[in-house]
Amino acid sequence: MSLLEVRDLHVWFDRPGGERLHAVQGVSLDLDAGDRMGLVGESGCGKTTIVLSLLGLLPPSATVAGDVRFEGESILVDDEETLQLHRWTGISMVFQGAMNALNPVKTVETQIVEPMEFHGTAEGADARRRAGELLELVGIPTDAGARYPHEFSGGMRQRAALAMALACDPKVLLADEPTTALDVMVQAQILELLVALAKELGLALVLVTHDLPVVAQVCDRAAVMYAGEIVETGPMDLLFHAPRHPYTRLLFAATPGLHGQDEVVSIPGTPPRLDREIVGCPFHPRCDRAFDRCRVERPELRWLSEHRRAACHLNDEPAVAGRGGA
Amino acid sequence: MGMRTDVTDDIGEELKRPAPHRGRRNWFWRVISESTQAKVGLGVLLFFIAIALLAPWIMPYDPRTSVGEPYEPPSWEHPLGLDDGGVDMVSLLIQGGRVSLVVGFAATLVAVLIGGGIGIIAGYFGGWSDSLLMRITDYFLVIPDLPLAIVVAAVWGPSLSHLIFVIALLLWTTTARIVRAQVKSVRERVYVRRAGSLGASDLRIVFRHVLPQIGPLLAANVVLTVAVAIFDETALTFLGLGDPTAITWGSIITFAFLRTAISAGAWWAVIPAGLCVAFVIMGCFWLGQAIEDALNPRLKVSYLSTRSFRVLKPSAPEDG
Amino acid sequence: MRRSDYLIKRAAFAIITVFVAITINFFLFRVLPGDAVRNLSRVPRASNELVNALKEQFGLDEPLWQQYVIYLNQLLHGNMGISFSNQQPVSENLKEALANTIPMAATGTVVAIIIGVSTGVFSAWRRGSKLDQVSTNAAIAFYSFPTQWLALVILIYLSPWFPSHGMSDPFLIDPTPWEHFVDVARHMFLPSLTFALTLYGEYTLIVRSAMLETLGEDYVLTARAKGLPQRRIVTRHAFRNALLPTTTLIALSLGYIVAGAILIETVFSWPGIGNAVYQAVTERDYPMLQGAFLVLTISVVFFNFIADVLYFKLDPRITE
Numbered sequence: 034m035s036l037l038e039v040r041d042l043h044v045w046f047d048r049p050g051g052e053r054l055h056a057v058q059g060v061s062l063d064l065d066a067g068d069r070m071g072l073v074g075e076s077g078c079g080k081t082t083i084v085l086s087l088l089g090l091l092p093p094s095a096t097v098a099g100d101v102r103f104e105g106e107s108i109l110v111d112d113e114e115t116l117q118l119h120r121w122t123g124i125s126m127v128f129q130g131a132m133n134a135l136n137p138v139k140t141v142e143t144q145i146v147e148p149m150e151f152h153g154t155a156e157g158a159d160a161r162r163r164a165g166e167l168l169e170l171v172g173i174p175t176d177a178g179a180r181y182p183h184e185f186s187g188g189m190r191q192r193a194a195l196a197m198a199l200a201c202d203p204k205v206l207l208a209d210e211p212t213t214a215l216d217v218m219v220q221a222q223i224l225e226l227l228v229a230l231a232k233e234l235g236l237a238l239v240l241v242t243h244d245l246p247v248v249a250q251v252c253d254r255a256a257v258m259y260a261g262e263i264v265e266t267g268p269m270d271l272l273f274h275a276p277r278h279p280y281t282r283l284l285f286a287a288t289p290g291l292h293g294q295d296e297v298v299s300i301p302g303t304p305p306r307l308d309r310e311i312v313g314c315p316f317h318p319r320c321d322r323a324f325d326r327c328r329v330e331r332p333e334l335r336w337l338s339e340h341r342r343a344a345c346h347l348n349d350e351p352a353v354a355g356r357g358g359a
Numbered sequence: 360m361g362m363r364t365d366v367t368d369d370i371g372e373e374l375k376r377p378a379p380h381r382g383r384r385n386w387f388w389r390v391i392s393e394s395t396q397a398k399v400g401l402g403v404l405l406f407f408i409a410i411a412l413l414a415p416w417i418m419p420y421d422p423r424t425s426v427g428e429p430y431e432p433p434s435w436e437h438p439l440g441l442d443d444g445g446v447d448m449v450s451l452l453i454q455g456g457r458v459s460l461v462v463g464f465a466a467t468l469v470a471v472l473i474g475g476g477i478g479i480i481a482g483y484f485g486g487w488s489d490s491l492l493m494r495i496t497d498y499f500l501v502i503p504d505l506p507l508a509i510v511v512a513a514v515w516g517p518s519l520s521h522l523i524f525v526i527a528l529l530l531w532t533t534t535a536r537i538v539r540a541q542v543k544s545v546r547e548r549v550y551v552r553r554a555g556s557l558g559a560s561d562l563r564i565v566f567r568h569v570l571p572q573i574g575p576l577l578a579a580n581v582v583l584t585v586a587v588a589i590f591d592e593t594a595l596t597f598l599g600l601g602d603p604t605a606i607t608w609g610s611i612i613t614f615a616f617l618r619t620a621i622s623a624g625a626w627w628a629v630i631p632a633g634l635c636v637a638f639v640i641m642g643c644f645w646l647g648q649a650i651e652d653a654l655n656p657r658l659k660v661s662y663l664s665t666r667s668f669r670v671l672k673p674s675a676p677e678d679g
Numbered sequence: 680m681r682r683s684d685y686l687i688k689r690a691a692f693a694i695i696t697v698f699v700a701i702t703i704n705f706f707l708f709r710v711l712p713g714d715a716v717r718n719l720s721r722v723p724r725a726s727n728e729l730v731n732a733l734k735e736q737f738g739l740d741e742p743l744w745q746q747y748v749i750y751l752n753q754l755l756h757g758n759m760g761i762s763f764s765n766q767q768p769v770s771e772n773l774k775e776a777l778a779n780t781i782p783m784a785a786t787g788t789v790v791a792i793i794i795g796v797s798t799g800v801f802s803a804w805r806r807g808s809k810l811d812q813v814s815t816n817a818a819i820a821f822y823s824f825p826t827q828w829l830a831l832v833i834l835i836y837l838s839p840w841f842p843s844h845g846m847s848d849p850f851l852i853d854p855t856p857w858e859h860f861v862d863v864a865r866h867m868f869l870p871s872l873t874f875a876l877t878l879y880g881e882y883t884l885i886v887r888s889a890m891l892e893t894l895g896e897d898y899v900l901t902a903r904a905k906g907l908p909q910r911r912i913v914t915r916h917a918f919r920n921a922l923l924p925t926t927t928l929i930a931l932s933l934g935y936i937v938a939g940a941i942l943i944e945t946v947f948s949w950p951g952i953g954n955a956v957y958q959a960v961t962e963r964d965y966p967m968l969q970g971a972f973l974v975l976t977i978s979v980v981f982f983n984f985i986a987d988v989l990y991f992k993l994d995p996r997i998t999e
Binding site: 122 | 902993996
Binding site: 509632 | 806896941979
């Protein structure tokens with residue numbers, strides 16, 4: 034039994050016009066303690082939605098199906114009380130743009146202490162002491178806790194958000210684009226911190242991002258998402274060097290510097306609309322290796338080896354694929 | 360990008376995200392067609408305007424002629440009874456509506472002209488004229504409306520045109536601020552500079568480039584100003600500062616008070632007039648608010664809600 | 680700029696505005712048709728000595744700028760002239776009137792704030808629900824009702840149960856302190872109720888709007904992610920942030936309560952400063968009018984300054 038199990042998760046959103054958007058289309062994942070998994074894809078592919086589902090933070094316009102289990106217990110429920118039990122104590126989150134994730138009228142220390150006291154992890158002076166320790170852990174001087182968020186720089190705020198996320202000793206830490214709003218130098222520091230904390234505290238980490246170098250620095254494995262589904266998973270180095278899905282290959286090719294090339298090669302075309310049923314492979318209109326089967330039959334995410342999965346017909350047809358891969 | 364990147368992008372391009380710069384003519388119709396609030400507001404206003412315009416043909420009796428006993432209660436002939444002078448209330452209301460609406464619109468027009476003029480000057484020319492005019496606006500804002508109006512009207516004498524001007528005096532400041540802000544920002548746009556270098560006269564630049572941009576914002580401001588103007592008219596008339604010979608909704612209420620309609624139990628002399636005022640103001644408010652909301656769409660949806668998302672049980676699968 | 684500089688700047692602005700108001704006040708009454716001597720010393724049935732004394736006191740036959748200086752000087756000594764209607768010093772009349780208005784207006788305002796804030800918070804939390812729609816439209820309705828009309832309606836329907844004129848019963852002989860208190864309280868009920876109803880609507884809308892802004896902020900989502908219950912998030916996180924614009928807007932509106940006071944006190948014959956203004960207008964009692972205008976303006980400036988202080992205290996971000 035894994036720490037976190039996602040089985041066939043579907044999420045639909047009701048739109049003001051009456052249609053439904055199928056934002057997440059049958060996603061399954063496993064996460065164990067100590068894993069550092071990346072969730073990669075373009076904007077709009079559904080990765081943030083998945084992460085919000087793990088905490089039950091979807092809006093009322095959402096409908097979900099499938100199962101999410103944390104330590105064996107199903108947490109894909111609409112019962113606020115059950116959800117509240119695991120929020121922050123089992124699974125916690127760092128959001129993008131900590132500028133706004135921190136309440137501007139409360140001190141940083143207060144915001145770290147509050148969940149501790151609410152969940153009964155610690156109280157009073159003990160809680161404040163622990164908050165101070167967490168701040169130190171993320172590289173902020175302890176007495177800075179009495180300050181307000183606007184007095185911190187962007188990088189410091191993100192560190193504070195990290196300290197806050199660790200307040201109740203969670204087992205899983207979700208990080209949604211934690212460094213996108215920061216400049217490159219600060220980015221690297223925060224990511225290093227993330228890795229160090231994960232290792233030191235034995236956290237399971239899910240890092241959501243569209244930025245491949247970020248995933249490369251932090252994660253040991255990743256799931257690549259496209260149009261609401263996972264199209265490939267596997268260890269980072271294999272995804273780089275031997276991708277088994279054309280989207281993965283093109284995604285890495287589109288990132289400058291990753292393979293040594295200098296120019297950005299963007300993938301022509303746009304992702305499919307999610308308010309209509311997708312016929313065939315969702316990526317086929319933009320794929321450079323698409324063939325007949327791709328237009329009519331939707332590929333399943335299949336296990337290719339012990340730690341590899343991919344959703345591409347090319348993996349079934351070595352003759353067409355040529356080199357046995359995308 | 361905020362945390363909602365993924366979710367909002369899922370809902371994405373298809374979600375109606377209004378463009379920051381609309382076409383000149385179609386924004387109004389878009390707001391109306393999209394918002395129930397706007398429809399209701401506009402409907403109410405059009406209703407009262409129509410009655411005011413059709414007054415000569417639909418007024419059942421002459422609003423200055425007695426047709427019965429003072430404070431006669433409502434009857435089939437007189438659905439809203441008679442006032443203290445035996446005049447039919449329905450006719451009074453229609454006549455009053457005409458004048459009240461005229462006063463309200465006229466005062467708004469003057470206010471917009473004054474405010475717009477000041478805003479244009481301050482915004483376009485900037486520098487010391489801007490600072491000076493804005494200081495004046497600030498002080499005007501702080502001085503309390505009604506007492507200022509009372510003092511000016513008391514000093515000047517009661518008449519409708521004085522009333523219109525006094526009300527306008529209270530209302531020009533918001534228009535001035537809006538116009539100034541818009542003029543300033545448009546002035547900094549490239550094409551105004553370009554036109555300037557072509558030698559076009561200042562005024563022509565302003566009218567051709569600035570006015571279309573501020574259309575919607577100004578419209579909202581104008582509509583809301585009309586509401587305040589009508590409200591102020593009733594207040595000032597009540598205090599004896601309007602034209603004593605004019606019939607307005609405000610004067611109907613005032614005379615009901617002065618001529619002891621209350622003790623006579625004549626609710627019909629009081630309530631309908633106030634309701635008319637209230638409906639017109641509400642109509643203005645709904646319409647104005649709808650326009651403003653369309654201009655500044657609240658892209659942020661509340662993160663809290665009493666309803667929860669739906670969870671499907673495995674036995675009932677959905678076909679996306 | 681350090682934080683305290685902000686307060687000093689705002690205090691200076693307040694003082695300057697008061698000064699501007701005093702100046703406007705002065706000039707407004709000096710441009711009355713007719714000569715200043717007659718208008719300002721035209722205390723009815725005054726003896727020649729009084730007229731001459733006033734002439735001397737205010738230098739009414741001196742050049743205008745000298746009169747201005749004298750006026751300022753007299754103001755500093757608390758001398759605002761003699762009221763035409765009761766031949767008493769204006770300042771005394773105003774003091775008494777103000778003392779009568781404050782408890783009545785304060786009660787109504789406090790109730791309005793309580794109702795407005797609670798309905799506003801609730802409506803924002805349950806945005807879009809039937810309850811929200813009802814409460815919001817009710818707020819708009821009460822906001823739109825002409826104040827004097829609302830007073831009359833309340834008068835019509837509630838006067839069987841509550842006294843509707845004046846501040847106390849003239850026929851109550853030798854009341855004990857408690858009896859007097861109850862008597863005044865009963866007389867105060869209707870005007871205060873009107874006050875509350877006419878004010879609360881605006882507050883509901885202000886609070887609702889501020890709350891909707893905060894409820895869409897990322898820290899609210901963070902608070903939810905922390906497992907905190909919704910009620911706590913609304914009251915301790917969202918509301919605390921919404922408090923900023925709310926308090927300033929409410930404080931600002933307090934200065935404009937004077938307008939409502941005038942209308943309400945007139946209807947209920949409550950002997951407060953609003954009524955004093957009304958009486959002064961009808962009797963063309965210029966010294967009283969001038970004095971009342973000054974008092975009202977100063978109160979607005981005062982509340983604006985309070986709003987600045989509150990904002991300063993509540994927002995840790997003010998460094999500018």
